[in-house]
Amino acid sequence: MSPDVASNTPRILIIGCGFGGLEAARALKNAPVQITLVDRTNHHLFQPLLYQVATAGLPAPSIAAPIRHLFRRQRNLLTLKASVEDVDPKAKEVVLEDGQRLGYDHLIVAAGATHSYFGHDDWAAHAPGLKSLDDAFEIRRRVLLAFEAAEREPDPLRRAAHLCFVIIGAGPTGVEMAGTLAEIARHTLPGEFRRIDPASARVLLVEGGPRVLQTMPESLSESARRQLKALGVEVKLGTRVLDIHAQGLRWADTQGEQELASHCVIWAAGVAAVPLGRRLAERCSAPTDRAGRVVVQPDLSLAGHPEIQVIGDLAAAQSPGPDGALRPVPGVSPAAKQMGRHAAANIRRTLAGRPALPFRYRDYGNLATIGRHSAVVDLGTPLGPWRFSGWAAWVFWLFAHIYFLIGFRNRLVVLLDWASAYWTFSRPARVVSERARQTAIGE
Amino acid sequence: MSPDVASNTPRILIIGCGFGGLEAARALKNAPVQITLVDRTNHHLFQPLLYQVATAGLPAPSIAAPIRHLFRRQRNLLTLKASVEDVDPKAKEVVLEDGQRLGYDHLIVAAGATHSYFGHDDWAAHAPGLKSLDDAFEIRRRVLLAFEAAEREPDPLRRAAHLCFVIIGAGPTGVEMAGTLAEIARHTLPGEFRRIDPASARVLLVEGGPRVLQTMPESLSESARRQLKALGVEVKLGTRVLDIHAQGLRWADTQGEQELASHCVIWAAGVAAVPLGRRLAERCSAPTDRAGRVVVQPDLSLAGHPEIQVIGDLAAAQSPGPDGALRPVPGVSPAAKQMGRHAAANIRRTLAGRPALPFRYRDYGNLATIGRHSAVVDLGTPLGPWRFSGWAAWVFWLFAHIYFLIGFRNRLVVLLDWASAYWTFSRPARVVSERARQTAIGE
Numbered sequence: 001m002s003p004d005v006a007s008n009t010p011r012i013l014i015i016g017c018g019f020g021g022l023e024a025a026r027a028l029k030n031a032p033v034q035i036t037l038v039d040r041t042n043h044h045l046f047q048p049l050l051y052q053v054a055t056a057g058l059p060a061p062s063i064a065a066p067i068r069h070l071f072r073r074q075r076n077l078l079t080l081k082a083s084v085e086d087v088d089p090k091a092k093e094v095v096l097e098d099g100q101r102l103g104y105d106h107l108i109v110a111a112g113a114t115h116s117y118f119g120h121d122d123w124a125a126h127a128p129g130l131k132s133l134d135d136a137f138e139i140r141r142r143v144l145l146a147f148e149a150a151e152r153e154p155d156p157l158r159r160a161a162h163l164c165f166v167i168i169g170a171g172p173t174g175v176e177m178a179g180t181l182a183e184i185a186r187h188t189l190p191g192e193f194r195r196i197d198p199a200s201a202r203v204l205l206v207e208g209g210p211r212v213l214q215t216m217p218e219s220l221s222e223s224a225r226r227q228l229k230a231l232g233v234e235v236k237l238g239t240r241v242l243d244i245h246a247q248g249l250r251w252a253d254t255q256g257e258q259e260l261a262s263h264c265v266i267w268a269a270g271v272a273a274v275p276l277g278r279r280l281a282e283r284c285s286a287p288t289d290r291a292g293r294v295v296v297q298p299d300l301s302l303a304g305h306p307e308i309q310v311i312g313d314l315a316a317a318q319s320p321g322p323d324g325a326l327r328p329v330p331g332v333s334p335a336a337k338q339m340g341r342h343a344a345a346n347i348r349r350t351l352a353g354r355p356a357l358p359f360r361y362r363d364y365g366n367l368a369t370i371g372r373h374s375a376v377v378d379l380g381t382p383l384g385p386w387r388f389s390g391w392a393a394w395v396f397w398l399f400a401h402i403y404f405l406i407g408f409r410n411r412l413v414v415l416l417d418w419a420s421a422y423w424t425f426s427r428p429a430r431v432v433s434e435r436a437r438q439t440a441i442g443e
Numbered sequence: 444m445s446p447d448v449a450s451n452t453p454r455i456l457i458i459g460c461g462f463g464g465l466e467a468a469r470a471l472k473n474a475p476v477q478i479t480l481v482d483r484t485n486h487h488l489f490q491p492l493l494y495q496v497a498t499a500g501l502p503a504p505s506i507a508a509p510i511r512h513l514f515r516r517q518r519n520l521l522t523l524k525a526s527v528e529d530v531d532p533k534a535k536e537v538v539l540e541d542g543q544r545l546g547y548d549h550l551i552v553a554a555g556a557t558h559s560y561f562g563h564d565d566w567a568a569h570a571p572g573l574k575s576l577d578d579a580f581e582i583r584r585r586v587l588l589a590f591e592a593a594e595r596e597p598d599p600l601r602r603a604a605h606l607c608f609v610i611i612g613a614g615p616t617g618v619e620m621a622g623t624l625a626e627i628a629r630h631t632l633p634g635e636f637r638r639i640d641p642a643s644a645r646v647l648l649v650e651g652g653p654r655v656l657q658t659m660p661e662s663l664s665e666s667a668r669r670q671l672k673a674l675g676v677e678v679k680l681g682t683r684v685l686d687i688h689a690q691g692l693r694w695a696d697t698q699g700e701q702e703l704a705s706h707c708v709i710w711a712a713g714v715a716a717v718p719l720g721r722r723l724a725e726r727c728s729a730p731t732d733r734a735g736r737v738v739v740q741p742d743l744s745l746a747g748h749p750e751i752q753v754i755g756d757l758a759a760a761q762s763p764g765p766d767g768a769l770r771p772v773p774g775v776s777p778a779a780k781q782m783g784r785h786a787a788a789n790i791r792r793t794l795a796g797r798p799a800l801p802f803r804y805r806d807y808g809n810l811a812t813i814g815r816h817s818a819v820v821d822l823g824t825p826l827g828p829w830r831f832s833g834w835a836a837w838v839f840w841l842f843a844h845i846y847f848l849i850g851f852r853n854r855l856v857v858l859l860d861w862a863s864a865y866w867t868f869s870r871p872a873r874v875v876s877e878r879a880r881q882t883a884i885g886e
Contacts, residue, residue, distance in 0.1 A: 042587060042588075042591060042873070042874070043873075043874050059502035059503060059504040059505070059872075060502065060872075060874050061502040061872040061873075061874050062502070064874040066635075066873040066874070068635040068636065069635055069873065071635075072634050072635040073634075077637075078637045078638070079594075079635075079637075080591075080594065080595060081588070081591040081594075081595070082595065100595070133874065144485060145485075145524070148485060148523075148524040151522075151523065151524075152523055152524070152525065152543070191515050191516075192509075192511040192512055192514075192515040192522075193511065194520075194521045194522075195521070429502075429503075429504040430485070430486075430504075430509040430512065431485070431486050431503050431504050431507040431509070431576065
């Protein structure tokens with residue numbers, strides 16, 4: 001009954017069940033191995049739609065599936081809900097939070113990334129990021145309670161501060177959040193308040209660089225900026241955040257420094273590897289990059305440790321582009337999935353006595369949604385890049401995401417939720433749990 | 444734009460948006476009044492299905508609807524998310540948690556009930572009750588993590604403690620929880636674990652009285668007990684709880700005292716009025732009953748304060764039965780709804796210069812679900828009581844609840860969730876947020 005007490009079958013340990021870990025585990029489905037899949041949570045999260053949970057568009061179970069349910073039919077896999085605190089490469093063991101040790105013959109580390117406040121960890125309390133379900137609930141709480149607080153606030157200046165939403169960082173998450181918040185303020189809430197006009201809310205998207213969606217071609221960045229503006233988002237490019245505190249934030253741009261009062265600042269700017277990355281790198285004498293990601297060999301293993309592979313957002317990997325030159329593999333879900341499948345394939349090769357192969361990233365393109373009817377798409381095709389934006393891009397984005405929501409609750413239920421939200425402009429998950437009342441409103 | 448600054452229109456203040464407050468507000472829809480509806484949360488909760496959220500059958504938004512969305516078209520109503528801390532009947536004002544005061548001409552207090560641990564408030568940490576969404580999330584967390592902890596636990600005794608679920612109190616909530624937990628252990632989870640057999644979990648329903656569902660006729664109580672037994676629930680009647688602590692609980696029955704190790708004890712035994720009830724009673728010199736409910740006049744107002752009405756679970760009201768004798772109005776949702784409509788009607792009568800009428804509770808019957816295919820129904824009909832149980836009762840219960848889920852998200856989505864859960868035995872909302880990892884598993 002227990003795969004982890006059996007014989008001398010090779011033991012594969014996978015840390016983390018994001019896109020990378022999930023794919024690696026699935027790709028080993030019929031392999032003659034014993035897999036232990038360890039995750040801190042009990043669910044796999046469909047991260048690309050997490051902003052929908054944060055903005056009350058979807059309930060959490062629509063994008064989070066219990067890991068052991070996903071793998072119920074994979075008999076060579078044991079799921080453990082646990083947090084890995086350390087790795088002991090000499091003993092070939094990992095150490096869990098309660099001191100328990102798990103042995104492995106092959107280790108796949110797919111523990112992912114977390115927020116980085118660039119050395120300003122005190123900003124975290126005033127500007128939550130969006131990585132986990134808890135983050136999404138916290139942002140949902142702040143957004144919805146900001147409007148509630150405004151309705152109660154007689155002072156016009158303080159009311160304006162409650163109705164000022166600032167998103168920092170104009171990558172895909174920042175752009176999605178800004179577009180959706182503008183949509184909520186302009187379309188969902190008007191008519192439901194008696195003292196305030198929700199449509200008067202300001203939504204600012206603050207970016208240090210010269211354009212939004214910097215990984216996209218320039219023409220699509222410009223299109224995204226125009227679409228954001230049409231939705232009512234104020235896009236502030238070339239703007240550096242100097243401080244974030246309980247009352248708002250301070251920034252600097254070409255016109256000098258400015259202070260803005262806001263009780264709802266959302267952090268979508270920095271990403272760093274989880275702390276386990278540095279610990280692993282130390283134990284294995286592997287280098288890390290500036291974001292704390294572990295520098296891997298071309299085959300995704302660590303130098304001197306062919307039995308350890310690091311994949312997904314935790315890995316600083318390189319892959320040859322179309323011109324043959326090495327480029328960093330981006331921290332996106334398709335890359336994590338590809339690395340997961342590659343790590344699994346390399347384990348199969350190793351077990352068969354064949355050498356591991358180098359990883360090669362296939363870039364099928366890039367897409368980002370902005371809001372109702374707005375998105376940008378950049379696809380690589382054999383005929384060259386295919387780029388489009390606006391309504392068609394939004395429909396493409398919608399179906400791509402519904403399609404990839406595999407294994408989740410019920411794609412039909414999600415589609416119905418969306419269809420209903422689309423026609424009625426409503427947000428079906430506008431629920432804040434009561435715990436909120438113990439905290440100052442609009443903190 | 445702001446109804447609360449206008450003229451001399453009568454100001455109606457409603458505290459609480461449960462079934463009672465909601466119905467009162469709706470019943471005043473076209474009245475020439477200004478209504479302010481105050482609730483601590485931002486949502487109306489469909490309490491009869493809260494156990495489904497606690498047992499991962501439904502996501503929270505399926506049974507919680509934003510209050511201001513429900514009332515968006517009722518222009519004479521202002522929604523405020525606030526907590527009422529005190530009432531000043533002389534000044535005709537209530538005091539909010541931030542000291543702000545709201546004036547009224549008519550006050551409807553529908554603030555509801557909370558758990559009562561019968562003087563053992565220290566039990567609350569070890570045996571959460573089920574009243575709010577937060578309660579439901581906490582119970583969901585404990586139930587799901589108990590199985591996770593068991594899968595990690597090598598010691599058989601400690602493993603058994605993780606797999607022992609105790610529900611205290613065999614009223615409708617206790618019976619629903621016990622039946623559903625047994626269903627999860629026997630039907631949902633088997634096949635998903637590798638080291639434990641979830642079906643070996645014990646589910647105990649502990650009741651001090653001589654039968655389950657004591658408000659039901661004896662024949663249905665006995666039927667419910669048999670249905671629970673068939674689902675695998677151990678029903679312990681005539682059993683008094685002596686202590687609940689971090690490691691389990693101690694009880695006494697005819698065979699003496701016994702200690703049981705369990706990390707998941709759920710409290711479904713005692714209900715008490717919210718603290719605002721006692722404060723209101725003090726201010727108005729009104730009596731309260733043992734559970735802290737405010738004793739009201741036949742017309743639901745307070746003696747000497749015709750402008751204050753108390754309804755729902757907070758009211759100790761009486762109503763003449765079929766034989767004309769006064770009986771306490773039960774703390775069930777149909778009673779709260781009827782009181783809400785009655786309070787609104789009395790306000791209309793008062794405004795029209797007519798006397799308020801006494802409240803008369805109409806008991807249309809009683810139903811309780813037990814689990815898959817199991818329920819009991821007791822309906823009053825002109826031809827006498829109509830009682831049935833089993834599969835037909837379960838179908839009746841299902842459609843009655845879907846029907847009453849008015850104003851919520853999407854009845855179709857809920858029905859789909861249920862249909863899918865029914866056919867696949869899965870529980871679509873088996874998600875525990877990460878905050879869990881900061882707490883000891885199985886605490």
